[in-house]
Amino acid sequence: MPLSDPQTWVEQYGDVLFRYAVARLRNPSLAEDVVQETFLAALQSSQRFQEQSSERTWLVGILKHKLIDALRRASREQATTLLDSLAAEPDEQFDEQGRWKIGDADPHAWDANPRLLLQQQEFLAVLDQCLAGLSPRLAHAFVLRELDDVSTKQICQVLGVTPTNVWIMLHRARAQLRKCLERRWFDQPSSR
Amino acid sequence: MRRMFVNFWTGVVAGLGKWLGRLMPPCAHIAQALSESLDHPLAPMRWMAVFLHVRMCLLCRRYQRQLRVLRATLRAYAGQLGGTPAVALPTLSSEAKQRLKAAMQRKV
Numbered sequence: 001m002p003l004s005d006p007q008t009w010v011e012q013y014g015d016v017l018f019r020y021a022v023a024r025l026r027n028p029s030l031a032e033d034v035v036q037e038t039f040l041a042a043l044q045s046s047q048r049f050q051e052q053s054s055e056r057t058w059l060v061g062i063l064k065h066k067l068i069d070a071l072r073r074a075s076r077e078q079a080t081t082l083l084d085s086l087a088a089e090p091d092e093q094f095d096e097q098g099r100w101k102i103g104d105a106d107p108h109a110w111d112a113n114p115r116l117l118l119q120q121q122e123f124l125a126v127l128d129q130c131l132a133g134l135s136p137r138l139a140h141a142f143v144l145r146e147l148d149d150v151s152t153k154q155i156c157q158v159l160g161v162t163p164t165n166v167w168i169m170l171h172r173a174r175a176q177l178r179k180c181l182e183r184r185w186f187d188q189p190s191s192r
Numbered sequence: 193m194r195r196m197f198v199n200f201w202t203g204v205v206a207g208l209g210k211w212l213g214r215l216m217p218p219c220a221h222i223a224q225a226l227s228e229s230l231d232h233p234l235a236p237m238r239w240m241a242v243f244l245h246v247r248m249c250l251l252c253r254r255y256q257r258q259l260r261v262l263r264a265t266l267r268a269y270a271g272q273l274g275g276t277p278a279v280a281l282p283t284l285s286s287e288a289k290q291r292l293k294a295a296m297q298r299k300v
Contacts (some may be wrong), residue, residue, distance in 0.1 A: 006300070011290045015283040022282050023270070032288050036295050042300050091220055098218025100251045107254035114265040118272060127269070145231065146263060148299040152231050163232075171227035178258050 002048050009039055013056055017063050024067055024143045026073075026132055034070050039062040064148070071140045074160050093175065105179070110186045123185060131181035134173055141166055142173035217241055223250050226259060 004012070015100035017038060041062050049058055093105040100106040117123045131139060141159060144150040150158075152166045159166070217225075222245045225238055234242065246252050284292070 006296060007293070009285075010289050010296070014289055014292060015200075018284045018288075019282055024275075028282065029193065032284070032291075035284070036292050039292060039296055040299050043296060091223075093219040093223070094218070095197060098220035099300075100219050106251050107258055109254065110258055110261060112261045112265075114261060114268050117265055118268055139206060149267070163236040167228045167231060168224075171224050174227050174259055178262060181262075182258075 003046055004055060006039075006046070007041055008057070009042070009055075013059050016056065017059060020063060021067060021172070023147060025070060026139055026143075030070065034063065037066045041066065067159055068192065071144070071164065072160075074136060074140065091175070093179070099118045104183075107178070108182055108187060110182070112186065126185045130177050130184065133180055134176060138169050138173040138176070141169040142177070145170055215244060219245075219249060219252055222246065222249070223255055226252070226256050230259060230263060 014035065016030055017035045018028075021034045022028055025031050025034065038059060042059055045062075049055075091099060095101050099109075131143075134142060137159070141155055144155050144158065145152065152163055154169075155166050156163055161169075222242055225234060225242045226246075228234065229239075229242065233239075246256055
């Protein structure tokens, strides 16, 4: 299929690309900039469009590169001392012996079906708030790994950190998100 | 001779204790290992420690299940973002669309 008129791209693909970017960058204005960069890069390289793939797949491919560039820029701006503090920071979920603190911090029973959860607008709002609660650097590592299935090796290259740092960051992000969702969704009687 | 015998067995018991301690690390270490197991294969000894611990510890078992639910939910969410979402997700405002169109026209 040949390329459609670039003037129609914004209406056809703008929302899909924007949603994709917002979910990863957690910042609508930055996401808009990245979508703009994507369209401009696509205009420049329209001769390289392979007709075997769909226009949307091609644009999402360009967007992924632009997102990685944006994440790399953002991670350079943040101090690497965050990683040192993360490694040294005691985990509030455990006592001095490393056992779960019973009460608020220990994992409660969840009655969860991912497909059904995603059909609830309220759950998506809570998920969004919980993701927004992660520090930018943790969120970047986390969304690359969990939303885009990027390998930890590639995340190391994007963020300029070691594999051990990435594993600690992912562990902290998962623990924080789990705790946040439990408090704000799974422990709420109205969510069941 | 007797002292050597006692020292030998004290060493053996201490070594065994250390080895068992390594085999049965606390929940905090297991939680970190469970998270890492989603990102890379664990070394055999560490994998064995996690395997045994999770079978005996209800809370770590729950944690493991919850990490899997989180992953499945987020991967499904990623699929939804690129496809037709079941619920309303963020979209570009009409002003933003106008800005994008103007930027593209300038480029053309």
